[in-house]
Amino acid sequence: MENVIIVRFGEINLKGKNKGFFESKLIKHIKNNIRGIENVTVYQEYSRVYIKSKKEDQGEIIDKVRKVFGIVSLSTAKCIESDLARIKETALKELKERIDQERIHSFKVVTKRANKKFPLNSMEVSSSLGEYLLDQLGDKVHVDVHNPDAVIKVEIRNRTYISSDHYPAYGGLPLETNGSALLMLSGGIDSPVAGWIMAKRGVKVHGVHFHSYPFTSERAQEKIMDLAKELSMYIGEFKIFSVNLLNIQKSISKYCQEEEMTIISRRFMTRIAQEIAKQHHFDALITGDNIGQVASQTMESLRVVTEVTEIPIFRPLIAFDKEDIVKISKDINTYEISIQPFEDCCSVFLPKRPLIKPRIDFIKASETNLDIDGLINEALENMEEEIITFELE
Numbered sequence: 001m002e003n004v005i006i007v008r009f010g011e012i013n014l015k016g017k018n019k020g021f022f023e024s025k026l027i028k029h030i031k032n033n034i035r036g037i038e039n040v041t042v043y044q045e046y047s048r049v050y051i052k053s054k055k056e057d058q059g060e061i062i063d064k065v066r067k068v069f070g071i072v073s074l075s076t077a078k079c080i081e082s083d084l085a086r087i088k089e090t091a092l093k094e095l096k097e098r099i100d101q102e103r104i105h106s107f108k109v110v111t112k113r114a115n116k117k118f119p120l121n122s123m124e125v126s127s128s129l130g131e132y133l134l135d136q137l138g139d140k141v142h143v144d145v146h147n148p149d150a151v152i153k154v155e156i157r158n159r160t161y162i163s164s165d166h167y168p169a170y171g172g173l174p175l176e177t178n179g180s181a182l183l184m185l186s187g188g189i190d191s192p193v194a195g196w197i198m199a200k201r202g203v204k205v206h207g208v209h210f211h212s213y214p215f216t217s218e219r220a221q222e223k224i225m226d227l228a229k230e231l232s233m234y235i236g237e238f239k240i241f242s243v244n245l246l247n248i249q250k251s252i253s254k255y256c257q258e259e260e261m262t263i264i265s266r267r268f269m270t271r272i273a274q275e276i277a278k279q280h281h282f283d284a285l286i287t288g289d290n291i292g293q294v295a296s297q298t299m300e301s302l303r304v305v306t307e308v309t310e311i312p313i314f315r316p317l318i319a320f321d322k323e324d325i326v327k328i329s330k331d332i333n334t335y336e337i338s339i340q341p342f343e344d345c346c347s348v349f350l351p352k353r354p355l356i357k358p359r360i361d362f363i364k365a366s367e368t369n370l371d372i373d374g375l376i377n378e379a380l381e382n383m384e385e386e387i388i389t390f391e392l393e
Contacts, residue, residue, distance in 0.1 A: 001080050004161065039053065074166075087154060087162065102149070110365055111154040173293065175199060180283055184208055189335060194228075208242075263358045266369075274311055276380070290315075293322070300359075
């Protein structure tokens, strides 16, 4: 008998002739997330991936692998030869363990027979096995097909896998299967969540961060790197571009009206992000915009910012409630980093009364006072680039 982890796909199963491409990406990311754990074998059989390892490593492996997009659930399982007597013996041991450890009172058996050469069909296996388990343990548990405390799952393939636990994962599609995009990563709660959601759809995500050093502190920049490291467990290795916006903000402050600072700064950041995306062949931009949350995220402001771009801007949080965003950020461990009280570039020249309904013609007129190309080129020439990846524990 071998101890394995069953990895179940979701949307990948709908990919028809392209399914192999998605599976290969999934397996690549599984291996990447568990690198460093010794004596592990990852193999594929039909529409499942299996991970064979030492039993004591299974908890750590599940924690790391459930962060791979494209996976809907995992289970620990006992792998045995496909023989009914052996299946009964192993299922009995599995149910006894659940009774002893969790004091369960009910169970049911669910069988899936992928190997059609097995002499009994799925219903016959479930019936025979359920009857056997009741004969052996009927004084401790009963069958409940609607709301059982434990589900004994039997998957009969070339070999048979018996499991009774279930660990949900995030689903989605494997990374690197749907193009690449540049995330405008601030130190707040929203943008890390926005990047995570896009990565969940298979988009390879990289990041750009704007700061106003020395008006913003080095700790504020470290906070960005902390967020990037936390995201890298899901997103994988990615590049962070750091751009100093200070000279641009000084120029806006000097030559434009105070209430226009936020919206014109956002237009500059978007132009710079677009230029980085073009230079590095990224397909789109990602922001954490959420309609109506702040002055720069009104319908009118978003329209004025979008006007400077030629490539798509994805705003996956645009209609989310704040509570839903916070819930995801806590789940992916970015929340505690995001709420650290270090300033970002947008807070340095924050106007007392920012525009909430800017007009494009007025903003364009103000921008004629600025050397737009010169300011952007200067910012790009001084840009710093760092590659972030998750650290092995």
